[in-house]
Amino acid sequence: MITHEIGNKIRYFRKQKGLSQEKLALLAGLDRTYLAGVESGKRNVTIISLEKIANALETPLKELF
Amino acid sequence: MITHEIGNKIRYFRKQKGLSQEKLALLAGLDRTYLAGVESGKRNVTIISLEKIANALETPLKELF
Numbered sequence: 001m002i003t004h005e006i007g008n009k010i011r012y013f014r015k016q017k018g019l020s021q022e023k024l025a026l027l028a029g030l031d032r033t034y035l036a037g038v039e040s041g042k043r044n045v046t047i048i049s050l051e052k053i054a055n056a057l058e059t060p061l062k063e064l065f
Numbered sequence: 066m067i068t069h070e071i072g073n074k075i076r077y078f079r080k081q082k083g084l085s086q087e088k089l090a091l092l093a094g095l096d097r098t099y100l101a102g103v104e105s106g107k108r109n110v111t112i113i114s115l116e117k118i119a120n121a122l123e124t125p126l127k128e129l130f
Contacts, residue, residue, distance in 0.1 A: 002116045014124070044111045049069040061067070062130040 004041030006050070009064045011039045013057045027056035069106030071115070074129045076104045080123045092121035 014024050021039065027033040029052055037043035038053070045053075054061040079089050086104065090097040094117055102108035103118070110118075120127040 006112055008119055029107040044113045046109045046111050047071055047111045049066055049114065050112065060130075062127055065125075065130065 003038075003044055006045060007039045007041040007045065008062055009033075010053055010057070013059050013063070014039075017057060019057075024053070024056055028052040029056075066106060068109055071110060071129055072106040075118055075122070078124050078128070079104075082120075086108075089118070089121055094104060095116040109121045 019022075019027070021035055022032050025064040028035065028049075030049060034043065034049075035053070038049070039043045050064065051061055052062070054064055075078055079086070079088065082089075084092070086100055087097050090100040095113075097116060099108065099120075101116070103114070104109045115129065119129055
């Protein structure tokens with residue numbers, strides 16, 4: 001499912017950058033529990049939140065797909 | 066803004082396919098007014114709706130970014 005695919009990509013890039021969920025959530029301006037839900041594929045993330053996450057990861061949004 | 070960028074891409078691909086908003090909404094299983102809001106950049110589209118739109122456009126999701 002797309003939510004799981006996106007969540008896995010986010011986790012992959014987050015770990016590559018050596019960031020904790022807490023740190024990434026802080027950088028993205030999102031709640032940590034929300035970010036955890038997105039990473040686990042349980043949340044139907046919106047495009048605005050996804051852009052915040054991509055910016056915090058310094059990764060083009062396109063790369064999350 | 067990201068919602069406008071995505072909306073413009075969707076409109077571009079929809080017109081390329083010669084589809085009306087009504088037809089694309091029907092193919093995607095979405096409400097026409099919702100799709101119109103996404104195209105105009107007023108709606109903060111979710112990833113699941115975006116996947117439905119990409120599938121209906123027969124376009125890889127990545128291409129919408």
